[in-house]
Amino acid sequence: xxxxxxxxxxxxxxxxxxxxxxxxxxxxxxxxxxxxxxxxxxxxxxxxxxxxxxxxxxxxxxxxxxxxxxxxxxxxxxxxxxxxxxxxxxxxxxxxxxxxxxxxxxxxxxxxxxxxxxxxxxxxxxxxxxxxxxxxxxxxxxxxxxxxxxxxxxxxxxxxxxxxxxxxxxxxxxxxxxxxxxxxxxxxxxxxxxxxxxxxxxxxxxxxxxxxxxxxxxxxxxxxxxxxxxxxxxxxxxxxxxxxxxxxxxxxxxxxxxxxxxxxxxxxxxxxxxxxxxxxxxxxxxxxxxxxxxxxxxxxxxxxxxxxxxxxxxxxxxxxxxxxxxxxxxxxxxxxxxxxxxxxxxxxxxxxxxxxxxxxxxxxxxxxxxxxxxxxxxxxxxxxxxxxxxxxxxxxxxxxxxxxxxxxxxxxxxxxxxxxxxxxxxxxxxxxxxxxxxxxxxxxxxxxxxxxxxxxxxxxxxxxxxxxxxxxxxxxxxxxxxxxxxxxxxxxxxxxxxxxx
Amino acid sequence: xxxxxxxxxxxxxxxxxxxxxxxxxxxxxxxxxxxxxxxxxxxxxxxxxxxxxxxxxxxxxxxxxxxxxxxxxxxxxxxxxxxxxxxxxxxxxxxxxxxxxxxxxxxxxxxxxxxxxxxxxxxxxxxxxxxxxxxxxxxxxxxxxxxxxxxxxxxxxxxxxxxxxxxxxxxxxxxxxxxxxxxxxxxxxxxxxxxxxxxxxxxxxxxxxxxxxxxxxxxxxxxxxxxxxxxxxxxxxxxxxxxxxxxxxxxxxxxxxxxxxxxxxxxxxxxxxxxxxxxxxxxxxxxxxxxxxxxxxxxxxxxxxxxxxxxxxxxxxxxxxxxxxxxxxxxxxxxxxxxxxxxxxxxxxxxxxxxxxxxxxxxxxxxxxxxxxxxxxxxxxxxxxxxxxxxxxxxxxxxxxxxxxxxxxxxxxxxxxx
Numbered sequence: 001x002x003x004x005x006x007x008x009x010x011x012x013x014x015x016x017x018x019x020x021x022x023x024x025x026x027x028x029x030x031x032x033x034x035x036x037x038x039x040x041x042x043x044x045x046x047x048x049x050x051x052x053x054x055x056x057x058x059x060x061x062x063x064x065x066x067x068x069x070x071x072x073x074x075x076x077x078x079x080x081x082x083x084x085x086x087x088x089x090x091x092x093x094x095x096x097x098x099x100x101x102x103x104x105x106x107x108x109x110x111x112x113x114x115x116x117x118x119x120x121x122x123x124x125x126x127x128x129x130x131x132x133x134x135x136x137x138x139x140x141x142x143x144x145x146x147x148x149x150x151x152x153x154x155x156x157x158x159x160x161x162x163x164x165x166x167x168x169x170x171x172x173x174x175x176x177x178x179x180x181x182x183x184x185x186x187x188x189x190x191x192x193x194x195x196x197x198x199x200x201x202x203x204x205x206x207x208x209x210x211x212x213x214x215x216x217x218x219x220x221x222x223x224x225x226x227x228x229x230x231x232x233x234x235x236x237x238x239x240x241x242x243x244x245x246x247x248x249x250x251x252x253x254x255x256x257x258x259x260x261x262x263x264x265x266x267x268x269x270x271x272x273x274x275x276x277x278x279x280x281x282x283x284x285x286x287x288x289x290x291x292x293x294x295x296x297x298x299x300x301x302x303x304x305x306x307x308x309x310x311x312x313x314x315x316x317x318x319x320x321x322x323x324x325x326x327x328x329x330x331x332x333x334x335x336x337x338x339x340x341x342x343x344x345x346x347x348x349x350x351x352x353x354x355x356x357x358x359x360x361x362x363x364x365x366x367x368x369x370x371x372x373x374x375x376x377x378x379x380x381x382x383x384x385x386x387x388x389x390x391x392x393x394x395x396x397x398x399x400x401x402x403x404x405x406x407x408x409x410x411x412x413x414x415x416x417x418x419x420x421x422x423x424x425x426x427x428x429x430x431x432x433x434x435x436x437x438x439x440x441x442x443x444x445x446x447x448x449x450x451x452x453x454x455x456x457x458x459x460x461x462x463x464x465x466x467x468x469x470x471x472x473x474x475x476x477x478x479x480x481x482x483x484x485x486x487x488x489x490x491x492x493x494x495x496x497x498x499x500x501x
Numbered sequence: 502x503x504x505x506x507x508x509x510x511x512x513x514x515x516x517x518x519x520x521x522x523x524x525x526x527x528x529x530x531x532x533x534x535x536x537x538x539x540x541x542x543x544x545x546x547x548x549x550x551x552x553x554x555x556x557x558x559x560x561x562x563x564x565x566x567x568x569x570x571x572x573x574x575x576x577x578x579x580x581x582x583x584x585x586x587x588x589x590x591x592x593x594x595x596x597x598x599x600x601x602x603x604x605x606x607x608x609x610x611x612x613x614x615x616x617x618x619x620x621x622x623x624x625x626x627x628x629x630x631x632x633x634x635x636x637x638x639x640x641x642x643x644x645x646x647x648x649x650x651x652x653x654x655x656x657x658x659x660x661x662x663x664x665x666x667x668x669x670x671x672x673x674x675x676x677x678x679x680x681x682x683x684x685x686x687x688x689x690x691x692x693x694x695x696x697x698x699x700x701x702x703x704x705x706x707x708x709x710x711x712x713x714x715x716x717x718x719x720x721x722x723x724x725x726x727x728x729x730x731x732x733x734x735x736x737x738x739x740x741x742x743x744x745x746x747x748x749x750x751x752x753x754x755x756x757x758x759x760x761x762x763x764x765x766x767x768x769x770x771x772x773x774x775x776x777x778x779x780x781x782x783x784x785x786x787x788x789x790x791x792x793x794x795x796x797x798x799x800x801x802x803x804x805x806x807x808x809x810x811x812x813x814x815x816x817x818x819x820x821x822x823x824x825x826x827x828x829x830x831x832x833x834x835x836x837x838x839x840x841x842x843x844x845x846x847x848x849x850x851x852x853x854x855x856x857x858x859x860x861x862x863x864x865x866x867x868x869x870x871x872x873x874x875x876x877x878x879x880x881x882x883x884x885x886x887x888x889x890x891x892x893x894x895x896x897x898x899x900x901x902x903x904x905x906x907x908x909x910x911x912x913x914x915x916x917x918x919x
Contacts, residue, residue, distance in 0.1 A: 117598070119601075170715040173718075174714060205674070206651060210684070210685030213686065213688070214684065214685035214687075214688030214689060216688075216689055216717075220716070221649070221650065222650075222651075223650075223651050223652025223674065224652070242679070253586075256596065
């Protein structure tokens with residue numbers, strides 16, 4: 001499997017592969033078990049973009065799990081995400097189904113390369129991919145499902161009527177009929193039995209359906225699990241998972257031998273990082289480099305910090321007020337954040353000048369003015385620096401005066417900080433358990449998102465809704481999401497002027 | 502003279518390894534073959550040396566190799582881990598991630614400490630013949646379930662040297678199980694959640710249907726007699742006030758609880774048997790078809806399971822890379838050898854009759870002075886001690902594994918029954 005991946009990675013021409021169309025269509029159904037690696041030419045750009053799109057979906061699946069979304073919620077969210085980033089339509093669709101399936105196929109294999117490196121990444125990737133497969137499987141039309149099931153051998157034996165009769169009692173006692181509406185117990189029981197009579201049983205080695213075994217939802221005898229046809233999907237999912245697990249291990253073993261120029265490794269590394277915070281947010285790019293329209297004044301920042309900051313920025317801001325100084329990385333992180341928030345360079349100079357109370361004008365002009373102007377691309381290399389996103393904040397080694405508090409604070413300090421920062425906005429001590437738990441599992445951005453939801457509940461933000469449906473991946477996304485909500489309620493107007501006066 | 506040898510003394514330990522430890526049998530059992538295979542050479546061993554120094558990732562080419570190193574380092578005990586994708590001893594030279602566990606016997610660990618809340622005779626590290634009855638009940642249930650539900654046959658039960666028992670399952674399919682599958686099998690088995698006190702009251706068996714799942718129903722039938730003999734008669738679990746209060750906590754019906762409590766407070770001498778009888782009487786008075794009656798009946802089932810169902814140390818079984826003490830090691834506190842146990846004779850097994858190192862060495866000492874005999878070879882030495890039947894048990898088990906292996910070699914299709 002990997003060799004082919006290598007070939008693909010090297011973008012070697014393989015026209016022969018294109019001829020491997022099965023029955024005229026290379027991907028007969030939307031579902032794919034990803035047995036065969038993609039053997040076609042792609043551009044580096046396609047390599048990266050399609051993987052990024054898939055990663056967005058997978059990252060959303062991950063954070064959904066961390067946020068305890070129910071299966072229905074998850075399906076809804078992910079379907080929407082798929083629609084947006086990686087649509088996959090059935091055969092009746094008029095869209096470019098071959099192109100869609102090709103992208104799906106390709107992105108899966110690119111991410112395999114990115115996520116095979118460590119046990120942890122592999123596990124998470126498998127989990128997310130399996131979830132995605134499940135969602136797609138369930139959305140799939142009946143005919144496609146059937147075609148898909150027939151295209152593979154899942155190693156099931158059918159159970160004869162005599163055998164079913166022999167274990168009737170045991171089978172029936174673990175048999176759950178598909179939701180029956182009958183209200184009365186006796187009627188429900190009768191319906192269940194009737195459904196059982198019609199059920200066709202399959203048997204597989206128990207190890208193929210560990211999820212059913214773990215919950216004691218199947219009858220086991222001699223190592224064989226007797227699975228009702230209804231639960232057949234469980235076998236399919238299990239097969240998908242174990243196949244992917246094996247394939248990833250093989251890939252991991254072979255990856256160091258990847259005979260590669262410097263084009264792909266950075267891309268892969270970047271992708272692997274994406275799981276930490278969700279996909280690196282392209283929040284800036286999407287929203288324009290600067291928030292335009294409203295002029296932010298230096299004096300309104302305190303007010304803003306109180307109502308709209310994520311915890312990381314709040315922490316920095318409080319520290320600045322307390323110490324009347326910030327170290328370099330703190331200034332960098334906060335300065336860029338303010339820039340993107342809409343603070344002009346003139347106002348920024350005013351803001352910092354006022355904040356550094358113990359420093360003389362002379363020293364300020366010598367040592368800090370240049371720095372501030374540099375952030376705005378007015379000095380030195382004159383680059384338009386974007387504000388740091390969560391990924392950069394989380395992974396930067398420098399944690400004095402900056403960093404992500406969800407990650408760097410001890411649980412006790414975090415709780416205190418959260419309460420003092422957000423209690424006026426509606427955060428209660430009882431909410432902390434949930435947040436602490438999330439942090440404990442290293443889902444820092446999920447914790448941050450949850451805080452956003454809690455503190456904006458009064459604007460009608462519900463649990464699981466996040467910021468317009470997306471988890472926090474950027475402090476500016478948090479702040480501007482918060483300000484937009486505020487504006488909606490308090491009527492357009494100039495937010496900052498209103499606050500100041 | 503006979504009892505002068507200190508079982509935990511390093512010299513005694515060394516002598517035991519040199520003269521008595523059945524390295525060859527262990528090798529056959531792990532390797533499934535005469536010629537060294539990856540099952541042995543890529544297998545991790547971990548030694549605990551004197552002074553709690555812990556050495557991991559050791560691996561050996563052969564039984565002799567293992568013996569040499571053990572006699573050299575003289576560990577107080579050693580553990581057996583999984584078969585890795587490479588030789589564990591090369592760990593430092595293999596690139597990171599190159600050493601992954603592949604195969605491993607499916608293991609279970611039952612430890613008496615988990616039974617502390619329900620045993621009255623001893624507590625913590627102590628064990629007597631009486632509390633062994635908990636273990637033997639557990640062994641019967643687990644042994645039956647593994648064979649009947651999961652279809653495994655190559656089971657080796659090993660006394661852990663003090664207060665527990667280990668199970669090693671060497672069937673090919675069992676060896677190949679992934680961590681996730683191991684977790685599933687533990688989920689299937691586990692009923693009593695061990696851990697915090699509150700959690701231990703709830704059993705994870707009732708699903709939406711409220712009926713006991715068939716495997717648990719099976720086990721319950723086996724356990725009813727154990728409950729009467731062990732819990733009610735022998736351990737007399739509900740005699741004390743705290744004992745019967747624990748019992749009452751299981752009962753979901755306030756009237757029944759207060760009736761019973763009143764009766765028992767008046768007559769503190771009532772035996773557990775009588776109290777159980779009282780409970781039955783109370784339940785009988787509840788209307789036969791009422792939901793309360795059903796609830797109470799279920800509560801009684803739960804009680805029986807809570808007190809007698811196997812309490813498995815789940816963490817040991819869940820991961821392939823969990824290390825477990827090798828059979829025939831010496832337990833450092835008791836000096837007893839971790840000997841294999843025949844599950845069909847589990848009731849007769851008495852942990853206090855298991856040979857200790859000092860006893861075995863004494864047996865050896867007493868034997869050697871016999872005149873006119875050649876100096877016996879190392880293998881023969883075991884024959885002269887009371888360790889012999891246990892080594893034979895392991896040899897038989899290993900022979901069974903080697904037969905299977907041979908048959909698979911000759912006819913590869915024979916193993917592919919699934």
